[in-house]
Amino acid sequence: MRNLVSCCPIEEVMQILSGRWPTLLIYYLQQGTKRFNDLRRDNPTISHKMLAFELRKLEHAGIVLRTEFESYPLRVEYALTPAGKRLVPLIDALGDWWEATDGNAGEQDGNAADIVDFGQSEHV
Amino acid sequence: MRNLVSCCPIEEVMQILSGRWPTLLIYYLQQGTKRFNDLRRDNPTISHKMLAFELRKLEHAGIVLRTEFESYPLRVEYALTPAGKRLVPLIDALGDWWEATDGNAGEQDGNAADIVDFGQSEHV
């Protein structure tokens, strides 16, 4: 009575992990403790608004630990919590699954290389 | 050189699984073969446009197999591919992880029950 039977926890997880940034941020934080601008440098395409928002989301979810130091210009450090560290191999497994699928995907449909772009833009 | 080292496959997976519907649809399809309106009945809040779009996305990703029968009113069946079935336990693991985290989350922050709502609406 656990395996994908209660779909609710999965919905909650996806609410946290959905989007480009959560898994990426977990990836970078898994390398070690980082500061706000470290993460911005790690990922130059994220805006500071998004970074702040996603970090707060991950913090609330218990995945990221935020530590504030009252030094010169104010310093904040971000790190994975134990729960966040336990999450890493699960995300990892998804990546492995995708690579395995991707490897032999061509046999079904013919093309699987252009999956990346799902442009739904219809207002052009 | 595989474990969360190459972040790209994870980005691709999240591009497919992000959002409310993909994991939910996988959940319902894991119960067995379904037809379009079966899935609509399973999940009344999804619009048919979204359902069609998400199903096509999952189909392109090699997770869902679409079979069209030329019977009287036209009949289409959706089912998980082998790759889709292999994905199920991974999604499952995320749900289990969340439940485990949720169980002892109170020790860190005090409240972890109201994580669900991340209203970012600022234009009210």
Place this chain on the structure above:
DNA sequence: AGTAAATTACGCACCTTTTTGTTACCACGA
């Protein structure tokens, strides 16, 4: 020595882009 500028980690307001929903419409057969 005095002034200007940069750093740090954001919050806020405005605007654009993307996503999602609503509605109508299609062909077909019972």
Place this chain on the structure above:
DNA sequence: TCGTGGTAACAAAAAGGTGCGTAATTTACT
């Protein structure tokens, strides 16, 4: 006329980007 499995057009909502402000301190320039 209803249900089947959609597509296309339009509308609303959400997500995301940009730039400004903050406050203390250090560095850079003159």
